[in-house]
């Protein structure tokens with residue numbers, strides 16, 4: 001593989017040295033969540049050991065140090081996705097909370113009975129249910145653009161579904177169940193041509209490719225830290241400043257206000273208007289450390305390496321008799337979803353676990369995708385920058401052996 | 408290669424998975440209940456033919472993992488001819504066995520269902536084994552609806 005320092009990277013992730021059921025861990029469940037490098041773990045330990053206090057609240061030294069680290073991480077996030085300003089970076093718990101925030105704040109203020117919200121048939125439940133809830137509250141209608149048997153969005157159908165009533169388009173950048181990478185730039189341009197804002201669910205895309213929100217021109221971009229080698233419990237809502245300014249707050253409390261009397265409250269400026277209460281300070285700092293770590297490697301190099309891993313895994317998987325890959329989009333991220341003839345994904349998951357291999361078996365929070373492919377569930381191997389061809393060989397050998405055992 | 412899994416995947420389980428017993432739609436069933444495990448998508452329909460309070464016949468349709476298929480296949484065999492009370496008692500024992508709370512559980516109490524005892528070491532798989540029995544329980548209580556493990 002082309003000069004990618006995978007062994008050096010692996011050494012930075014302490015958990016990769018664990019034995020699972022007495023076998024070296026082969027961690028291929030990265031789409032669910034990925035493991036953390038020592039630099040991220042250390043950043044949290046260091047904060048709590050040396051610099052911790054509440055943010056934005058004190059004049060004392062520790063509060064200033066803590067605030068500096070916290071706001072420093074916001075700048076790192078801004079630069080990482082090339083947002084125009086720190087004000088456009090809102091810290092939330094994760095992609096799920098970010099989508100709920102947009103639905104309940106932007107959605108409730110701008111979407112009425114009879115209006116339409118357009119999503120695709122490959123969305124994660126977190127980009128379906130918040131819109132269904134909004135539709136229930138407002139009488140708006142959820143429209144779903146179909147996918148084909150390769151697991152690709154049928155773009156022509158999507159375009160047809162953009163109507164005079166469409167008020168928001170919300171699309172996954174990269175599908176967690178199929179690996180499909182959607183033509184998001186084209187989607188944004190098509191929606192904008194009709195003046196419709198677009199939310200991109202970047203939960204899966206963010207660890208696998210360089211993301212530039214200004215180039216994409218999306219109105220909202222959401223992702224979770226835990227899939228980006230950062231701690232769980234922290235995520236990001238990027239929103240264009242003008243949209244965020246006009247949106248009502250999502251939750252009320254401390255930090256999000258400028259002035260409170262019992263008669264009225266003046267809200268704080270961006271981004272604090274959307275950050276009520278004490279935030280997950282250490283996790284934000286951890287997210288900043290993860291971004292530093294990734295920048296030192298380079299997102300383009302990571303994308304190229306993972307493309308090689310996926311190509312290798314796909315070629316090997318195609319040679320296994322009785323294995324069917326679910327999701328064969330032309331543009332795909334490093335996810336291999338598959339089913340085996342007569343062997344249920346849960347049995348695959350348990351069997352591989354006994355070999356130290358962690359994969360996901362289930363519906364991947366995308367039940368409509370499972371229905372479309374008429375499978376109850378799939379087995380999914382999802383790769384990260386620390387995975388190797390050798391690990392893929394272990395996986396494939398495991399699959400072949402379990403097929404034999406089931407006979 | 409899968410030595411660690413011998414207790415979970417015993418040969419009997421593979422056998423029932425390959426050739427499930429009583430795997431058919433039952434015409435004129437007295438009870439018909441659907442069981443669903445939303446976590447893994449396992450789905451089964453259980454049919455019972457009753458003779459008074461005795462289970463005269465039991466069959467099923469559906470798709471699931473090896474553990475859940477073997478469990479329902481074995482169950483349809485073992486409950487045939489049992490009274491409702493006897494079947495419920497067996498469910499209670501089966502439940503005790505699979506949840507593994509009683510370390511001194513006497514495997515003889517459940518007869519050939521003992522091959523499923525291995526799931527107690529695999530908390531993620533206990534529901535696969537118990538789905539069949541929850542469905543039977545609903546059928547015996549004459550709840551003509553679908554039930555779910557969640």
Ligand SMILES: Cc1ncc(COP(=O)(O)O)c(C=O)c1O
Nearest residue numbers: 094095096124126176203204224
């Ligand atoms: C495509 C996609 N969107 C949204 C989410 C939700 O992320 P979280 O659970 O971190 O909020 C996930 C997580 O699995 C995902 O894969």
